[in-house]
Every structure is written in C-alpha cells, then in structure tokens.
Amino acid sequence: MKMPSVRTRKGTNAAMNSERAFSLVEVAMALGIVSFVLLALIGLFSVGLNAGKDSQLDTVQAAIVHRMLSEIRTTDFDTLAETNALYDYAGQTNSSLPYFECKATFSSPTGLDPVAASHLRRVRVEIRYPYGIAKQTTNVLHASLARQD
Secondary structure (H helix, E strand, C coil): CCCCCCCCCHHHHHHHHHHHCCCHHHHHHHHHHHHHHHHHHHHHHHHHHHHHHHHHHHHHHHHHHHHHHHHHHCCCHHHCCCEEEEECCCCCECCCCCCEEEEEEEECCCCCCHHHHHCEEEEEEEEEECCCCCCCEEEEEEEEEECCC
C-alpha cells in the first residue's frame, strides 16, 4: 500500500527537521563534556596505579623487616652484629637481581640499670631502594628486642 505524500510549507518542514536532529553546537558541547570526563578518569587512573605501586612497596618492605627481625630473634643476643642483606622486588633474598638494600644496626638502650640493659637491644632497620641508583628512597624502622631467658 502506497503512503500518500504530504506536502508541507517550507517553514513547517524546517521546524520538524530541527526537532529531529542535534545541532552542531549541541554535538560540540556533548563531545566537550565527554572528553572532560575521560581526561579526569585517565588522571585518576594514574593516581590509582601510583597508589597501588606504593602499597606494594610498603607491603614488601614490611615483609622484609619481619623476616629480618625473625632472623635476629634467633641469633644469640650477645653476638648481634650489623647485618646487611639484599632483597629482590618480591621481598626474597636475591643477590643476582636486588631491589632493596637492608641494613640492621644494634645498640644498647641508655638510662637503664645494667641488668635490664643487658636484656634489651635497640634495632634500627634501614631499607634503601632501588638498589644501585644514586637517588634512593630510604625508610627507617626502629624496634626494641628483649632477651628471653
């Protein structure tokens, strides 16, 4: 069945066409808004990646310090000496591909009677990374260990 063609006046037809389509200004505004939102999301994405990397580094360093302190606790208290170790990016002892350089130093606490001081040691764990680069980040942890008799 053939639909009859309807002729309208020129002004009415133009009004109908403008209601059905977007103007160039509207399209440009929509593209501007979409591009602004995408740029903001890309910026947040990089911030999220950096936060994830920092979190991973903090977790690995905490595991390294825990491992070092566990090894120190098993050492004879009177023979504690400065300890140096290299760890890879995953926190494993690895001298072929080191990322973290760790150093533990010991001292006796001051201001205590000699008997109490002989049962305590202050530990300073210094972690530097990345290994082998002039500009390194250094984190320092202080802990106290007590001899268990």
